[in-house]
Amino acid sequence: MEAYFDVLSQCPLFVGITQPEMTEMLRCLDGKISAIPKGNPVLLEGEPARFVGVVLSGAVQVVRDDYYGNRSVLTVVSPGGLFAEAFACAGLDTLPVSAIALQASTVLFLDCQRILNGCPHACSFHGRLVHNLLQGIAQKNLTLTRKIRCMSQKTTREKLMAFLLDQAKQQGSPEFVIPYDRQALADYLGVERSAMSVEIGKLKRAGRIDSKGSWFRVLNPDKGV
Amino acid sequence: MEAYFDVLSQCPLFVGITQPEMTEMLRCLDGKISAIPKGNPVLLEGEPARFVGVVLSGAVQVVRDDYYGNRSVLTVVSPGGLFAEAFACAGLDTLPVSAIALQASTVLFLDCQRILNGCPHACSFHGRLVHNLLQGIAQKNLTLTRKIRCMSQKTTREKLMAFLLDQAKQQGSPEFVIPYDRQALADYLGVERSAMSVEIGKLKRAGRIDSKGSWFRVLNPDKGV
DNA sequence: AAACGTATGTTGGAATTCAAACAAAGGAGA
């Protein structure tokens, strides 16, 4: 159990919680640790969506099957990572996804209701835990909204500029470094890499932006005379 | 104050909270009610992102200015609606959006920290409030994820099918009614209405779906011989 | 029933994007 303290302390769900509190917490919340052999299910679609999962070791893949049964991978979660938290918190009766152990894995399950309801002992960490959970989901909310804002643009150029202006605003500076290479950026925006490269070239020649590798600068367009 | 009870009781943030509790709550959380004249700011970009806003009367528009100052409307919030909750919960230091009163409006501001931290009196509604807040944000999370899943498809037809299969799965039946007309669906998927109509026609002739108005049925494709 | 407005389906040319291939530009290691 103590072997996982260093992993847990890196999990965003547990920031600000001390190791002694974690011990108390796991007991109070009735946290279940289970070992899942490689390839076996961690959570199955249709099960009650009660649990937040924390990967302690190994790797867990979250997959979704569409109406026809075609499976697609949503995320791969590594140690310290959280999964299924949005489903548990949204009040769904059943899980719309499954989770599978990519390798032999250890997973900590926490009952979401138990996190939220507090406990008779008024443990100090409850508030912190709820705060962390809410903050994480709210932050994901913002990143999803940002992505939709870019993807909603019609053309490749508009998508790209929406992304770059967003970065400039977010980082508070007209020059910034983006955390993607060209292929990853194209995937993020949902466009073709080659078409995006063309647009980057056009925008540079048009004096709208400057860029080199993952460094970008947006230039004022001198619009409106 | 009591004049707003019926509005508040329709707000998802307050489900399960009784009117007496609301009175106590507003006092305990130090809720601020303010009247904003038409056209005036409710919240300004750059201000601390501490407050969750609840529209009590009138209408509030949430707007975002990009790096160049071009303004776009994110949402219009009507009475009973919540706004800025994700920003307050995500732990942003400053608001990345502004809110403006479209009409003369009344708005209730609740300090997000105060909601989360509980209070010395251990009010019973605190847990419920946090639960509602978290649930609302988690649900929005799922709707955003769904939208991204559809929009990430390359072609209009794939976007449409992704949406329809998602609806079928979500409603648990191959036939279902969607809450959009054609134009709204096209906007949701980020495609052209006319191109989408063409694809609906093709899918019908191909025996993949059936539809009439907002009613749809997805048919098994008899794939793989 | 007729007239009207709205929503939906259809069409065709212009513009854009895709997809694949290749070229050019670094970077790492021998």
Add this chain to the structure above:
DNA sequence: TCTCCTTTGTTTGAATTCCAACATACGTTT
């Protein structure tokens, strides 16, 4: 330095989408 490999930029024909215009269907009102 040279080679190998990866990343990024460029090109081109094919496919797709956009856009505007018009046709049709449906519901409502008079």
